[in-house]
Amino acid sequence: MEEKDFWIAFNHVMGIGPTRFQKLLNTFGDARTAWRAGVKELSEVIGPGIAQKVEEERKKIEPEKLREKIESKNFKVLTLQDDDYPSLLRNISNSPFLLYMWGNLDFRQFDFFISMVGTRRPTPYGRKVTKILASELAREKWVVVSGLALGIDGEAHSSVVQEEGITVGVLGSGLEVIYPTSHRRLAEEIVEKGGAIVSEYPPLCPPRAENFPPRNRIISGLTPGVVVVEAPKRSGALITADFALEQGREVMAVPGSIFSPQSEGTNNLIAQGAKLVQNKEDILETLGFSSEKTRKSGGEDSHLQGDEKELFSFIDSSGIFKEELLQLTGWEEGKFFRVLLSLELQGLVQELPGGKVFRL
Amino acid sequence: MLAKVLSATAWGVDARLVEVEVDVASGLPSFQIVGLPDTAVQEARERVRSAVKNSGFSFPGGRVTVNLAPASLKKSGSEFDLPIALGILAATGQMKFVPPSVVALGELSLSGEIKPIAGVLPVAHFLSLEGKNYRLFLAQENTKEGALVENLEVYGFHHLNEVCDFLQDKINLSPTTLDREALFSAGGEGEDLSEVKGQRGGKRALEIAAAGGHHLLLIGPPGSGKTMLARRLPSLLPPLSLDEAIEVTKIHSVAGFLSEERPLISQRPFRAPHHTISDVALIGGGQWPRPGEVSLAHHGVLFLDEALEFRRNVLEALREPLEGGKITVARASTTITYPASFILVLACNPCPCGYLGDTKKTCTCSYQQIARYRAKLSGPLLDRIDLQVEVPRLDFSEIASEKKEETSQEVRERVKKARQIQTERFRGEKIHLNGQMSARYLRRFSPVEGEAKKLLEASMESLALSARAYHRILKVARTIADLEQSETIQLEHVAEAIHYRSLDRKYQEP
Ligand SMILES: [Zn+2]
Numbered sequence: 001m002e003e004k005d006f007w008i009a010f011n012h013v014m015g016i017g018p019t020r021f022q023k024l025l026n027t028f029g030d031a032r033t034a035w036r037a038g039v040k041e042l043s044e045v046i047g048p049g050i051a052q053k054v055e056e057e058r059k060k061i062e063p064e065k066l067r068e069k070i071e072s073k074n075f076k077v078l079t080l081q082d083d084d085y086p087s088l089l090r091n092i093s094n095s096p097f098l099l100y101m102w103g104n105l106d107f108r109q110f111d112f113f114i115s116m117v118g119t120r121r122p123t124p125y126g127r128k129v130t131k132i133l134a135s136e137l138a139r140e141k142w143v144v145v146s147g148l149a150l151g152i153d154g155e156a157h158s159s160v161v162q163e164e165g166i167t168v169g170v171l172g173s174g175l176e177v178i179y180p181t182s183h184r185r186l187a188e189e190i191v192e193k194g195g196a197i198v199s200e201y202p203p204l205c206p207p208r209a210e211n212f213p214p215r216n217r218i219i220s221g222l223t224p225g226v227v228v229v230e231a232p233k234r235s236g237a238l239i240t241a242d243f244a245l246e247q248g249r250e251v252m253a254v255p256g257s258i259f260s261p262q263s264e265g266t267n268n269l270i271a272q273g274a275k276l277v278q279n280k281e282d283i284l285e286t287l288g289f290s291s292e293k294t295r296k297s298g299g300e301d302s303h304l305q306g307d308e309k310e311l312f313s314f315i316d317s318s319g320i321f322k323e324e325l326l327q328l329t330g331w332e333e334g335k336f337f338r339v340l341l342s343l344e345l346q347g348l349v350q351e352l353p354g355g356k357v358f359r360l
Numbered sequence: 361m362l363a364k365v366l367s368a369t370a371w372g373v374d375a376r377l378v379e380v381e382v383d384v385a386s387g388l389p390s391f392q393i394v395g396l397p398d399t400a401v402q403e404a405r406e407r408v409r410s411a412v413k414n415s416g417f418s419f420p421g422g423r424v425t426v427n428l429a430p431a432s433l434k435k436s437g438s439e440f441d442l443p444i445a446l447g448i449l450a451a452t453g454q455m456k457f458v459p460p461s462v463v464a465l466g467e468l469s470l471s472g473e474i475k476p477i478a479g480v481l482p483v484a485h486f487l488s489l490e491g492k493n494y495r496l497f498l499a500q501e502n503t504k505e506g507a508l509v510e511n512l513e514v515y516g517f518h519h520l521n522e523v524c525d526f527l528q529d530k531i532n533l534s535p536t537t538l539d540r541e542a543l544f545s546a547g548g549e550g551e552d553l554s555e556v557k558g559q560r561g562g563k564r565a566l567e568i569a570a571a572g573g574h575h576l577l578l579i580g581p582p583g584s585g586k587t588m589l590a591r592r593l594p595s596l597l598p599p600l601s602l603d604e605a606i607e608v609t610k611i612h613s614v615a616g617f618l619s620e621e622r623p624l625i626s627q628r629p630f631r632a633p634h635h636t637i638s639d640v641a642l643i644g645g646g647q648w649p650r651p652g653e654v655s656l657a658h659h660g661v662l663f664l665d666e667a668l669e670f671r672r673n674v675l676e677a678l679r680e681p682l683e684g685g686k687i688t689v690a691r692a693s694t695t696i697t698y699p700a701s702f703i704l705v706l707a708c709n710p711c712p713c714g715y716l717g718d719t720k721k722t723c724t725c726s727y728q729q730i731a732r733y734r735a736k737l738s739g740p741l742l743d744r745i746d747l748q749v750e751v752p753r754l755d756f757s758e759i760a761s762e763k764k765e766e767t768s769q770e771v772r773e774r775v776k777k778a779r780q781i782q783t784e785r786f787r788g789e790k791i792h793l794n795g796q797m798s799a800r801y802l803r804r805f806s807p808v809e810g811e812a813k814k815l816l817e818a819s820m821e822s823l824a825l826s827a828r829a830y831h832r833i834l835k836v837a838r839t840i841a842d843l844e845q846s847e848t849i850q851l852e853h854v855a856e857a858i859h860y861r862s863l864d865r866k867y868q869e870p
Contacts, residue, residue: 120726121726121727150726150727150728151727180728182728261722321717321752321754322561322750322859323558323559323560323561323752323754324754326560326561327560333564333852333856334840334844334850334852334853334855334856335852337852337855337856337858337859338851338852338855338856340855340859341815341819341855341858341859344822344823345818345819345822347822351862351865353710353711353716353717353730353734353750353862354710354711354716354717354723354750354752355561355580355710355717355750355751355752355862356717356752
């Protein structure tokens with residue numbers, strides 16, 4: 001039996017996190033010895049409650065078989081002792097002592113990592129920004145890390161996949177419990193394109209709510225910087241930004257309309273000193289890479305003329321009701337819908353359920 | 361001795377004559393009624409026996425046999441009390457014979473009073489068309505309803521005694537007269553469109569629905585005014601003609617919904633059944649098939665608020681009237697058909713929590729939840745809905761307070777012109793409104809060419825509109841063009857029609 005088998009075994013005991021596991025290693029030297037230690041000895045290190053849990057689990061767990069079972073599912077296990085454990089993640093204060101990985105990604109072969117996170121309910125604007133940034137970064141061989149959640153996370157992953165790029169999804173559940181389930185296919189695509197899905201939780205661990213904040217420390221921990229695209233107040237994406245600050249990583253945010261609740265958190269981040277992101281170059285610069293400036297923020301309507309220009313000027317990224325637009329323009333329905341449809345067909349604005357039109 | 365009295369019964373919105381034969385013979389006392397269902401016989405016997413006795417007559421001691429012919433006609437019962445009682449009195453010589461020109465209908469109370477019944481107007485209409493100078497004897501409360509038709513003498517009575525006295529020339533009565541033109545025009549104004557502030561998009565959709573006879577779905581948060589808008593749709597439709605009013609009134613007569621104060625329904629009906637309604641109550645039926653809400657809404661508007669709350673089979677039942685403008689209700693041995701041609705207005709929330717598109721409260725639904733909810737909406741029934749409109753909840757005090765709102769009358773003028781164009785277009789065809797056009801009609805009457813066609817095709821692709829949306833867009837574009845008195849379908853008409861397919865669009869999802 002290998003030492004690694006016992007790391008995996010300990011990971012399957014609820015309550016054994018990076019801190020307690022480190023104490024065990026410090027006391028017993030290695031996991032194998034700790035696994036075989038008496039309950040009384042264990043109690044002194046990790047407290048009687050958890051020690052009792054270890055005692056219960058080790059009656060059920062056969063470490064070698066457990067590893068074989070996990071490997072039979074084509075999951076890799078990266079422990080802090082392994083060379084292929086992501087080096088940036090090793091440097092944070094409470095690195096996961098192991099990561100389960102689905103996919104054939106070797107972190108050592110890549111130099112550029114970036115996290116992109118945001119709300120599960122983005123506006124079309126947030127979605128579009130994510131798509132542009134993630135695609136451009138993917139084309140330049142950046143590895144984009146995110147949380148596989150709905151909304152911005154999903155958009156970031158799928159944009160990279162479309163560019164045949166590498167992306168990493170960090171789960172708050174086990175690898176066999178992809179959450180949300182609607183992203184199962186996306187996860188498969190990520191792996192097919194050479195990326196990976198990783199988790200510090202055992203493969204069958206359900207998506208517990210308390211798993212998600214700690215999960216965010218891995219997202220920021222895997223990369224030198226985090227880009228928050230859209231985040232309302234009290235968004236999980238802001239927790240990721242907090243971790244990034246603690247870990248000494250760069251925090252960047254995409255500004256939004258002051259009327260858009262989805263940009264409240266990101267605009268606040270910028271107010272507090274986060275780097276304002278208008279394009280890919282802003283991200284590269286923040287991370288210390290010089291880049292040729294080819295700024296093109298906000299100039300998309302320059303070719304518009306007349307009625308189209310007028311209508312477009314009323315539509316912003318936080319959305320406006322068609323009803324209001326009709327009032328603002330004072331146009332007849334026929335003209336109004338002709339011009340609006342033209343803007344929509346040009347991909348400049350988008351309608352969403354509820355009757356609002358958004359600038360893209 | 362044998363006596364015969366004529367009566368009649370409503371049959372759908374039509375009617376049939378019923379011959380009431382009474383035979384009184386000597387023998388052990390008995391009272392048989394043939395031709396009524398068993399359940400009704402017992403009750404009728406008790407009422408007639410008591411009414412006769414309590415009116416100062418004697419009930420015959422021998423064998424009384426009543427036959428309601430034709431036997432094949434299934435009858436419901438209480439309206440034959442009066443003719444049965446008259447027959448017994450004539451057969452026992454307590455009164456002279458009842459002339460064959462008299463048709464009597466009415467329920468009797470135990471004291472001999474004559475009570476109103478449902479379904480008088482179809483009978484009266486039928487008798488007037490027969491042209492045989494019938495005289496219709498009714499309860500006083502039913503006489504206005506009976507007098508709505510021309511060429512028929514209608515007499516109203518309060519009590520069995522009064523009928524006997526009249527038949528024996530002891531009292532003089534004149535037939536009921538009614539100024540039905542006055543009654544018809546005295547309908548009064550309903551709720552007016554100008555009472556709704558703002559909601560320009562919703563109002564515009566109502567106008568198009570009224571002009572082309574299109575069914576409509578209003579999607580909006582609670583308090584956005586969906587019901588308020590729907591209630592005003594009848595006021596945008598051309599007024600009922602007198603013939604249409606009589607047709608509508610007949611249906612309400614059979615349902616027993618007419619009152620003495622309001623014998624003629626001259627306004628287009630607005631029916632809004634609650635979502636707990638049964639399919640029988642919605643489409644009609646029962647032991648003696650009554651018209652359901654779909655028929656009560658005939659020539660008017662059927663409004664289903666919270667459409668998703670209705671039971672699936674109830675909504676499915678709407679397919680037949682939506683396709684054929686009528687509904688056939690099966691009865692034990694035969695079937696009855698009621699007209700059921702209406703504009704259907706459905707209303708529902710925009711999302712599971714209800715607050716999508718609300719400016720005051722924030723929607724808490726995920727894209728997935730919204731997509732699933734909307735998929736549920738686009739079930740089979742939605743195939744029949746041409747207009748889907750989002751009705752947001754806006755604060756109109758800010759943007760529309762100064763604006764003068766258009767009245768129903770102003771909109772109705774445009775609707776009328778658009779309908780005239782359609783009448784011309786469909787002359788000699790089986791349909792008369794754009795909303796009824798099938799794909800075949802659309803190819804003939806609603807061609808799109810040039811720029812309009814290009815726009816439609818480009819939109820189909822980039823908005824990922826479903827195939828079924830294509831025909832709906834053409835239909836609605838035709839009506840929008842008619843409202844503008846434009847012979848050809850222009851770019852603007854197509855662009856606006858596309859806007860009314862909000863459920864057919866493929867919205868971007870994560
Ligand atoms: Zn909602």
